[in-house]
Amino acid sequence: MTAVYEPRYEPWDETRGAEIIAEHAKQEGATLVILHALQEAFGYVPEAAIPMVAQALNLSRAEVHGVFTFYHDFRHKPAGRHVLKLCRAEACQAAGGDALAARAEAKLGVSLGNTTADDRVTLEPIYCLGLCSTAPSAMLDGRLVGRLDEKRIDALVAEAQR
Amino acid sequence: MTMKIFVPRDATAVAVGADEVVAAFAQTAEKRGLPIEIVRTGSRGLHWLEPMVEVATLKGRVAYGPVSSEDVASVFESMASNGPHALRLGVADEIPWLKRQTRLTFARCGVIDPRSLEDYRAHGGYKGLERALSLGSDAILAEVTASGLRGRGGAGFPTGIKWKTVAQAKADRKFIVCNADEGDSGTFADRMIMEGDPFLVIEGMTTAGITVGATKGYIYIRSEYPHAVEAMKAAIIAARRGGYLGDKIGGSTTSFDMEVRVGAGAYVCGEETSLLESLEGRRGLVRAKPPLPAHHGLFGKPTVINNVLSFAAIPFILAEGAKAYADFGMGRSRGTMPIQLAGNIRQGGLFETAFGVTLGELVDDIGGGTFTGRPVRAVQVGGPLGAYFPRALFDAPFDYEAFAARDGLIGHGGIVVFDDSVDMRKQARFAMEFCAIESCGKCTPCRIGSTRGVETIEKIIRGDRVSENLALVEDLCNTMKFGSLCALGGFTPYPVLSALKHFREDFIPAPTTLQAAE
Numbered sequence: 001m002t003a004v005y006e007p008r009y010e011p012w013d014e015t016r017g018a019e020i021i022a023e024h025a026k027q028e029g030a031t032l033v034i035l036h037a038l039q040e041a042f043g044y045v046p047e048a049a050i051p052m053v054a055q056a057l058n059l060s061r062a063e064v065h066g067v068f069t070f071y072h073d074f075r076h077k078p079a080g081r082h083v084l085k086l087c088r089a090e091a092c093q094a095a096g097g098d099a100l101a102a103r104a105e106a107k108l109g110v111s112l113g114n115t116t117a118d119d120r121v122t123l124e125p126i127y128c129l130g131l132c133s134t135a136p137s138a139m140l141d142g143r144l145v146g147r148l149d150e151k152r153i154d155a156l157v158a159e160a161q162r
Numbered sequence: 163m164t165m166k167i168f169v170p171r172d173a174t175a176v177a178v179g180a181d182e183v184v185a186a187f188a189q190t191a192e193k194r195g196l197p198i199e200i201v202r203t204g205s206r207g208l209h210w211l212e213p214m215v216e217v218a219t220l221k222g223r224v225a226y227g228p229v230s231s232e233d234v235a236s237v238f239e240s241m242a243s244n245g246p247h248a249l250r251l252g253v254a255d256e257i258p259w260l261k262r263q264t265r266l267t268f269a270r271c272g273v274i275d276p277r278s279l280e281d282y283r284a285h286g287g288y289k290g291l292e293r294a295l296s297l298g299s300d301a302i303l304a305e306v307t308a309s310g311l312r313g314r315g316g317a318g319f320p321t322g323i324k325w326k327t328v329a330q331a332k333a334d335r336k337f338i339v340c341n342a343d344e345g346d347s348g349t350f351a352d353r354m355i356m357e358g359d360p361f362l363v364i365e366g367m368t369t370a371g372i373t374v375g376a377t378k379g380y381i382y383i384r385s386e387y388p389h390a391v392e393a394m395k396a397a398i399i400a401a402r403r404g405g406y407l408g409d410k411i412g413g414s415t416t417s418f419d420m421e422v423r424v425g426a427g428a429y430v431c432g433e434e435t436s437l438l439e440s441l442e443g444r445r446g447l448v449r450a451k452p453p454l455p456a457h458h459g460l461f462g463k464p465t466v467i468n469n470v471l472s473f474a475a476i477p478f479i480l481a482e483g484a485k486a487y488a489d490f491g492m493g494r495s496r497g498t499m500p501i502q503l504a505g506n507i508r509q510g511g512l513f514e515t516a517f518g519v520t521l522g523e524l525v526d527d528i529g530g531g532t533f534t535g536r537p538v539r540a541v542q543v544g545g546p547l548g549a550y551f552p553r554a555l556f557d558a559p560f561d562y563e564a565f566a567a568r569d570g571l572i573g574h575g576g577i578v579v580f581d582d583s584v585d586m587r588k589q590a591r592f593a594m595e596f597c598a599i600e601s602c603g604k605c606t607p608c609r610i611g612s613t614r615g616v617e618t619i620e621k622i623i624r625g626d627r628v629s630e631n632l633a634l635v636e637d638l639c640n641t642m643k644f645g646s647l648c649a650l651g652g653f654t655p656y657p658v659l660s661a662l663k664h665f666r667e668d669f670i671p672a673p674t675t676l677q678a679a680e
Binding site: 066 | 442581
């Protein structure tokens with residue numbers, strides 16, 4: 001059996017944040033690299049980190065905020081304990097993805113882009129995992145699953161709710 | 163004797179259970195007390211047969227697929243005894259679907275261990291670079307130009323001309339950037355080659371570096387491809403260790419090094435100027451052209467920016483000569499195209515072939531029609547910005563110009579198949595919606611046009627003043643097509659207009675008695 005991916009993040013800590021920023025700040029065009037590193041450590045990019053990144057890179061706070069908000073990947077608050085991403089692009093639509101997405105929404109009681117009230121599952125759309133020949137596909141906390149059908153989506157939802 | 167078993171680590175195979183299959187093989191071997199060696203390869207691209215497992219025999223590698231972990235015990239038995247099995251496919255190289263391809267770029271993908279520089283070299287890797295180093299810049303440019311290679315990302319711009327422009331530019335620093343932001347639905351060739359033969363991409367980029375005088379390269383990979391990121395990073399480290407990246411590459415006097423940068427979920431960053439902005443650490447806003455990246459690219463320096471498949475085509479061209487590549491293809495589309503068959507298709511996967519194969523052959527014959535068994539009604543070629551083709555256009559040969567003549571594009575070579583249950587109004591609406599979600603916001607036709615497009619198509623779906631709103635959508639599409647800064651806003655009209663043109667019946671409501679009474 002595949003191990004269940006259990007993302008473990010550190011709680012936000014300014015000193016640790018500063019360390020991460022300093023580690024990458026010398027690279028050319030480091031903004032995205034740093035935002036990725038912060039999110040990898042803390043599970044999101046805390047508001048307090050934005051001015052720290054700005055200062056390290058000699059940018060304005062607005063510039064860093066602008067970059068942070070432009071990209072779909074970056075979160076301003078932690079996601080649910082598990083993140084279930086459903087591919088919603090054309091290849092998955094052609095293979096019955098619409099009905100499966102609706103089924104997952106109904107089972108979880110949230111629409112795509114939202115987190116369940118108990119903070120267990122964040123359900124998100126993703127525009128193409130590149131598994132278009134074994135569609136429909138999904139990703140649960142970094143684990144890829146292809147050839148989804150009703151049974152498999154139900155199992156994924158159940159696993160995410162655990 | 164140790165049995166040598168090959169199992170893909172390609173994301174497609176992993177998504178359908180390849181890791182579980184590997185674990186089951188290890189367990190079975192231990193139980194049976196037979197030694198085995200498991201090599202994780204890329205995928206051969208026969209995705210309906212994944213996980214496709216191979217075993218080395220005296221006659222060549224014999225394949226089995228699709229293998230689930232429950233099948234492993236019996237497959238193991240068949241491998242050990244060379245006996246029959248329901249999933250046994252015979253010698254992999256002899257499988258007709260593979261045999262009828264022309265694999266120039268994907269020759270090694272699914273065959274070698276993508277983590278092993280030695281394996282890459284043993285299968286002809288770095289021959290192209292070695293020849294390039296002996297040729298020098300002008301002669302390399304002549305080869306690349308003569309090969310007729312055109313940008314495989316979708317735009318189809320001649321690669322030789324792009325490289326020559328950068329080679330002639332004067333600057334203290336130049337860059338090589340590989341666009342691995344493969345966001346088009348229905349495409350996965352970049353991902354497969356990065357996961358299955360990453361040294362090929364490195365070799366192509368290194369060749370570009372020595373040709374134009376650049377010493378630094380970046381490969382910008384989308385964050386949705388964690389397996390590709392991992393594979394490229396591992397290969398870069400191995401290439402450095404082997405003397406193929408860093409100072410004095412391959413024993414020459416030239417230096418070239420590169421690194422991986424990861425995107426953050428913005429589709430528009432696949433547009434080259436947006437990608438450069440993102441690499442520089444900014445919002446992925448599209449730049450107005452000119453200046454071209456070849457003159458004023460990354461950090462304002464002359465930059466070669468090419469798609470993964472363009473770089474991946476280079477080593478063959480240098481190793482075997484321009485003519486060997488240009489001999490394939492039709493018209494101005496020379497060489498081969500790795501075509502990706504996706505969506506509702508029975509035999510989906512990667513099929514590399516010379517330009518000129520028809521859409522009908524690809525969908526019906528090679529792809530085997532739909533997996534639902536229903537008739538094929540529409541295929542979208544070239545990603546979310548590509549046109550929807552009806553069966554009536556299935557005689558179209560796969561060629562840049564032939565597709566343009568039919569108001570479509572081949573883009574990055576992805577084909578998404580839909581059966582007769584598709585509602586083309588929904589697909590047209592989605593094209594606009596996707597553009598609205600992903601627009602960088604810099605130009606008005608794309609930013610506002612896409613949102614108005616969604617609203618207007620919704621009115622059509624509701625039956626609200628249908629013919630008036632259809633005319634409005636067509637007008638809006640023209641504004642977006644001619645007024646947008648880049649291909650996102652400029653090409654979103656392709657799927658919309660093609661749906662309107664070829665599938666008009668979906669948009670016009672059937673006359674009701676009420677309307678007739680009015």
